[in-house]
Amino acid sequence: MSDVGPTAVLPRRPLTVGELLDSAVLLLRGQARLLVPLGVLLALGEQLLLHPLRELAAARPPEWWFHADRFGWYWLLLAVGAGTEAVIIALLGNPAARGAGAALLGRRAGVRELLRDARWPATLLFAAVVGLTVCLAGLAGPAWFVAYGLLGAVVPALAVDRVPAYRVPGRALRLAVRAGGRAAGIRLLGYLGWWLTRLGIGLGLWYGLGLLGLFDLDAWALPVATVAWAGVNAVAYPALACLDAVLHLETRMRTEGLDIRLSRAPAGTPEPVLLAVRR
Structure with missing residues (x-):
């Protein structure tokens, strides 16, 4: 089976960080x-889920910045938001990982192929566990970086490596820390890059509409901000899932x-x- 070449989605060789981002x-x-x-x-479901917490935290669009008297609620909002992000990326990671596996073999998988025989019940379970772990780590502040960095391989190990469910967490952690924690570090780097992109586009869209003056932006603040952030995240979350894949x-x-x-x-x-993975 020949190499699919340097212009493939995923060439069959170890890649640089830049090549990994391009491949994603x-x-x-x-x-x-x-x-x-x-x-x-x-992403739209996430916005609706977070709305009650934003109200409790007195966070207002478009920045959703906290009110000085509601910092405790705002901290909880950040942690829950981190957890929902992790759940969404994990769920999208199943078809993304299977698509990456097909790309590694030199072909593009169809939609039906990515959705069938994909171990969805186990994926839902692990996505919930990953989300809860990241949420709890978010409550502890800097622990979020550790949790997010280490859990990127959970769903790909399930969907592509086809290991038994009980072996998935251990395998994911081992892969994340190999080569000096390279995979965990690149996952965090990718998240940071897309966070800055989301921030720039989300706020830029808001203030751009304000400059156009087509309607009373204050009166439509909540729906406009919801649509703007959901739209940005609708691309960013799949991109992060593809990076994990x-x-x-x-x-x-690189290691096996x-x-x-x-x-x-x-x-x-x-x-x-x-x-x-051979057993």
Whole structure:
């Protein structure tokens, strides 16, 4: 089985950080017809879920900045928001990881293929566990960085590596800390980059509409801010899921020789067997 080449979504070789970020964007572009609509639904649901906490924290659009007398509620809002982000990225990580696996083998997976036989019950369970863990870590402040960095491989290990569910957490943690915690660090770097992008676009859209003066922005503050942030996150969350997917497979190539295994695989070997972790 020959290498798919340097212009592929995911070349069969260890990648630089820049190449990983590029591969994530290419994967998102290839699977946008599934990931972006799912991202829209999940991001809009997140905005609706966070609205009561924003009211309790007296956070107002578009920045959703806290009120001095409601800092405790605002801290809870941040932690719950971190948890919902983690849940959404994990859920999107299932089709993203399977799409990345197909891309590694030189083809583009269709929507139906990404949705069927995808271990969805286990994915929902692990997404909830990841979200709760990140939420609790967010309450502890800096612990969020550790939790978010370490949990990126949970769903890819489930969806692509096909390991038993009880082995998924341990495998995900081992992959995150290999090579000096490289995968965890790149995941945090990707999150930071997309956080800055979301902030710039979300606030820029708001103030841009204000400059146009087409309607009373104050009267429409909540729906406009909700749509703006949901729209930005609908792209950012799938992009982060795609980063988790390509980072997972690249870590396997870097530390487990997955690329070598694929090059030596006999012709006709089923794709799930090619990508599954040997037990």
